Amino acid sequence: MTIAMNPPKVPRQEHVEEIHGHLISDPFRWLEDAESPETREFVAQQNAWTEAVLNSAPGINRQSLRQRLEQLLTIGRVEPPHQGGNLFFYLRRDGRQNQAVLYVREAVSGPDRVLLDVNTQSPDGTLALDWFYPSPDGRLLAYGTSLHGSEISTLEIMETTSGKILPEKIARTRAASLAWLPDSSGFYYTRYPRPGDVPPGEEVYHRHIFFHSLNSSNNADGLKDAEVFGQGMNIDKEHWPSVKISEDGKWLLVRVDQGWTKTELFLKNLADSPREFVPVATGKNFIYDAEVFAGELYITTNEDAPHYRVLKVSCSNPQRSNWKEIIPQSDAVIEETQIIGRRLFVRYTRNAVSELRIFDLNGTLVANVSLPALGSIFAMGGNWDSEQAFLGFTSFAIPPSVYQVALNGKVTTWAQVDSSINPEQYNVEQLWFHSKDGTRMPMFVVSRKGLPPDGHAPTLLSGYGGFNAGRMPVFNRNAMLFLLEHGGIYVDVQLRGGNEFGEEWHRAGMLENKQNVFDDFIAAAEFLIAQGYTDKDHLAIQGGSNGGLLIGAAITQRPDLFRAAVSQVPLLDMLRYQNFQIARLWIPEYGSAEDPQQFKYLYQYSPYHRVRKGVQYPATLFMTADSDTRVDPMHAKKMAALLQSLSANGTDSDHSRPILLRVDTKAGHGVGKPITKLVDDGVDFWSFLFWQLGIKS
DSSP states (O other), rough: OOOOOOOOOOOOOEEEEETTEEEEEOOOOOOGOOTSSHHHHHHHHHHHHHHHHHHTTTTOHHHHHHHHHHHHHSSSSOOOOOEEEOOOOEEOOOOOOOOOOEEESSSSSSSSSEEEOOGGGGGTTOOOEOOOOOOOOSSEEEEEETTTTTTOOOOEEEEEEOOOBSSBBBBTTTOOEEOTTTSSSEEEEEEEOOSSSSTTTTTTTEEEEEETTOOOSSTTTTTOOOOEEESOOOOOTTOEEEEEEEETTOEEEEEOOOSSEEEEEEEEESSSSSSSSSEOOOSSSOEEEEEEEEEEEEEEEEETTTTTTEEEEEETTTGGGOOOEOOOSSSSSSEEEEEEEEEEEEEETTTTTTEEEETTTSSSSEEEEEEEESSEEEEEOOTOOOOOOEEEEEEEEEEEEEEETTSSSSEOOOOOOOOOOOGGGGEEEEEEOOOOTSOOOEEEEETTTTTTOOOOOOOOEOOOOOBBOOOOOOOOTTTHHHTTTTTOOEEOOEEESTTTOOOHHHHSSSSTTTHHHHHHHHHHHHHHTTTTTTTGGEEEEEETTTHHHHHHHHHOOOOOTTTEEEEOOOOOTTTTGGTTTTTGHHHHHHTTTTSSHHHHHHHOOGGGSSTTOOOOOOOOEEEETTTSSOOOOSSHHHHHHOOOOOOSGGGGOOOOOOEEEHHHHHHHHSTTTTTTHHHHHHHHHHHHHHHTOOOOO
16 A cells, blocks of 8 residues: 655754764754744644555554544543542543543532533633642632643632632642641642743742632732742752641641652641741652651651651651651552551552552551452542541553442442443453563563464553653553454553662662663563564554653664554653753653763663664654643654654655654643543554554454
């Protein structure tokens, strides 16, 4: 089959600069300017080329794909409730709703009432509810919304009984951390500076903590709110503070993230004067988190415990010498600790599968909670005075569900979504293999039961490997189920850089050790082929964000190993990534080419700098979005242009292994993307992969 249209001709503009003694060519730097007429024309031409190629892909019925994707993607989702007084606030999306709806229940088992439906406020479904915090008495709700997936939230306040919106409209509260006073008269919250308050380009940093009183007049925009934590606290502009308050309103706790290997804790007694923050955990390269209750701090940390442990100390004397270990580390990794119902609910990961244990406040085990299946807890809910906890649970063939957990560990169903998926039809294996350096690695292999092994099964291999983020069994309406229904295999591999086996596992895949992640992924592909699951002509790979970097590294380091690749919202130019959007936050994870030593290993694997002339690469689809405020779309644009200009893929007359770029409009990194856009994404994603893997739709 011959594609009727040729790839766009992309002009090279030779640009060479010297970095630490190396001459670095960057012929498509001009694409970094997203607003220039030339870049806009480039995007228009690339989108047209991609659409033409996918519309004419042989054996692909795009309308049939769309119909089934709409069915799968309209399987809803539900999240655990947040409690305020006797009210339970939770998100649920059903059917074709573009965005989740916020409901409130008057009692644990009471009827639901719609509290906030952003679908009614945006005809195209691109207004997203980013976050929400009910007040302790449930009378008020603080929430943030943003347009087009930008995540740059505006904070508003609603009266939950009447639905009345208060005058508050506080801008730039992206990913806000918020802590209400016990009497609901005000709250501490995080926000970013407005343009003009800091040097140009730094508006995405300098996240500080402020206090807003609902009793103040003429301050609806929060500009007169007192800064509580930030200036004068000796924190860098990239640091990320979050805030909590004790149940009695006496203690204010601040956690400051400094990358993904170090946090610090500060505590302030709000009843004393002068009210100064006391350092609780500072100056050490470990992770600390804490809960504050009844005058005690409960600290979860990996200090001297790579799998994490829990310690307890009085808020009045929080010096390290007074810390007492109450839950030691074990062979499972502690992911989260919450005080719910005056008990410690501790979420663990063992071999990339969730476990849940309940302890009393002295660390004595109360119950090992029996979970519905092998899967993952994606969230927990409940307050210090709750009579029960809630957990969100999912697995590969189990849609997100919410379970109510009694304080003695008994589990009952609280909320589920309608689904025709029968988990009994699918087979899940956890297999183990060895990476290049001998490290033993796990992967999950998912297929329909009864699928005969023939060594040629269409297979999609996915991974992430970074930022202390684990890959666990999750329900994926798109990237898994759709493939399984067509006789394919889905594989999720747990790479170094994640948190599946504690902090040592994370550090083995970051900074100068990042190549381990790519070696792990390549070894996983070789294992699947060696074990007879698939072959090089039927193996595709996919990843997003840091996982998009993984895909870029895989195709440039082993172009012979894969038939096709999809790299979504990726980082690809690792010598300049830190100059765009919020990327300086990631320097502790990746390093920066500004540092001579870190430049060496970044340059060695940076996908944009590893493309070689005349090499045939896997057919590759780069998917990015113009409103992405995390990973700049320039990465995908530059990489697609470079591969199109240098690779052998463009020399085949039938364009059977094309290099494609798809730039979405009115969309961001993925958070808050409406169903309509997810369906459009999925149709292109699967048209491309089905074509390349030989699956007829």
